[in-house]
Amino acid sequence: EPEVTQTPSHQVTQMGQEVILRCVPISNHLYFYWYRQILGQKVEFLVSFYNNEISEKSEIFDDQFSVERPDGSNFTLKIRSTKLEDSAMYFCASSEAGAGTTQYFGPGTRLTVL
Amino acid sequence: SQQGEEDPQALSIQEGENATMNCSYKTSINNLQWYRQNSGRGLVHLILIRSNEREKHSGRLRVTLDTSKKSSSLLITASRAADTASYFCATDAWGLTGGGNKLTFGTGTQLKVEL
Structure with a gap:
């Protein structure tokens, strides 16, 4: 069964450094998402992406964050200058359509900012 | 109070019992x-129920939706130790005023199924 994959599984970085989290969505899906989950808290929406542009973003997704689909398979989340409070599990998800269809999540990347 | 609140926050049952x-x-x-989310792992999709549906089944799972009460329930029948995980509901407002397809997650229920 097709699945969303994410790399790396765990990323440790120093505060102020840039990180890029990578995702390979399910191949025939058209909508892509990033969510994050701070330890012990709810899963929070960051951004959705369709047709090579951001379709929706949350207040969390400020100028330090950016997303890109550099080729036909990868979907990336970049954090330009990481802060301690960016430490969280970051989940990528994809869906076939946007009309309230099932979103399939990847296994996550645990980001630790020191 | 926030969109998506699950209760109970934690539930501990014996194998073979039902969990709601x-x-x-x-x-x-x-x-x-x-x-469903196993500890420290990714989110596994269980079931989607549309706003015009009242009940849906998938294997040992039964989900109900009451839009008049703005509530849903997830029933796992004949639970197994492997069902031990956190369970989250997530809503979207696609097509509604101001709604997109982002998911808004609840706080989750931690289920522990003991042998």
Whole structure:
């Protein structure tokens, strides 16, 4: 069964450094998402992406964050200058359509900012 | 209070028993989905129920949706130790005023099934 994959599984970085989290969505899906989950808290929406542009973003997704689909398979989340409070599990998800269809999540990347 | 509150926060049962988890939400929705998360792992999709549906089954799972009460329940029958996980409801407001397809997650119920 097709699945969303994410790399790396765990990323440790120093505060102020840039990180890029990578995702390979399910191949025939058209909508892509990033969510994050701070330890012990709810899963929070960051951004959705369709047709090579951001379709929706949350207040969390400020100028330090950016997303890109550099080729036909990868979907990336970049954090330009990481802060301690960016430490969280970051989940990528994809869906076939946007009309309230099932979103399939990847296994996550645990980001630790020191 | 926030969109998507599950109760109970934690539930401990014996293997073979049924587990019921509830989710309440505040605003109108298009769909409600249930996900499972094993400790420190990714989110596994369990079931999606649309706002015009009242009940849905998948294997040992039964989900109900009451839009008049803005609530949903997830029933796991004949639970197994492998069902031990956190369970989350997530709503979207696709097609509704101001709604997109982002998911708004609840706080989750931690289920522990003991042998």
